[in-house]
Amino acid sequence: MCKEISPERRQFLWKAAVTLGAGVCLPVVLSWLPGCSSETKQPTEPSGTVELDLSAVPELQQVGGAAKRRFAPYNNEREVLIIRLGQTEFVAFSVVCTHMGCDVNYPTGDVIPCPCHGARFAVRDGRVLQGPAERPLRRFPCQYDAARNVLLITF
Numbered sequence: 001m002c003k004e005i006s007p008e009r010r011q012f013l014w015k016a017a018v019t020l021g022a023g024v025c026l027p028v029v030l031s032w033l034p035g036c037s038s039e040t041k042q043p044t045e046p047s048g049t050v051e052l053d054l055s056a057v058p059e060l061q062q063v064g065g066a067a068k069r070r071f072a073p074y075n076n077e078r079e080v081l082i083i084r085l086g087q088t089e090f091v092a093f094s095v096v097c098t099h100m101g102c103d104v105n106y107p108t109g110d111v112i113p114c115p116c117h118g119a120r121f122a123v124r125d126g127r128v129l130q131g132p133a134e135r136p137l138r139r140f141p142c143q144y145d146a147a148r149n150v151l152l153i154t155f
């Protein structure tokens with residue numbers, strides 16, 4: 001036995017169906033329009049590992065030495081600051097200051113200064129010692145292969 005649907009209920013069901021249909025179809029339609037898609041693709045940064053032959057980098061022969069090198073396409077083609085902290089201990093940072101993107105200078109003692117607005121970063125871990133930067137320098141993992149005198153830097 002079927003009940004007759006009242007006009008109010010029929011109208012409610014119609015509105016619900018239209019709303020549900022739009023909710024399902026609209027994202028599909030938008031995804032067909034590249035300019036309207038909410039999932040705009042971001043360029044992905046390349047990743048990989050590079051080998052730096054330390055015998056060819058005189059600045060890194062001594063503990064406390066530092067060198068800047070570019071490993072395109074990594075680090076958006078900006079330089080990397082490599083610092084020798086010990087006989088077998090190294091750190092590698094992006095030179096890009098996290099304040100407004102200037103290249104940081106070579107370290108002075110335990111400090112990596114930025115020449116643009118005075119930010120200062122710690123040599124050991126890149127943390128901010130003095131603003132205006134608020135975030136640490138980007139650090140890339142590195143591993144020293146003593147047998148080959150090679151530094152492996154991972155991006």
Ligand code: FES
Pocket residue numbers: 097098099100101102114115116117118119131132133
């Ligand atoms: S860009 Fe380095 S302190 Fe502003």
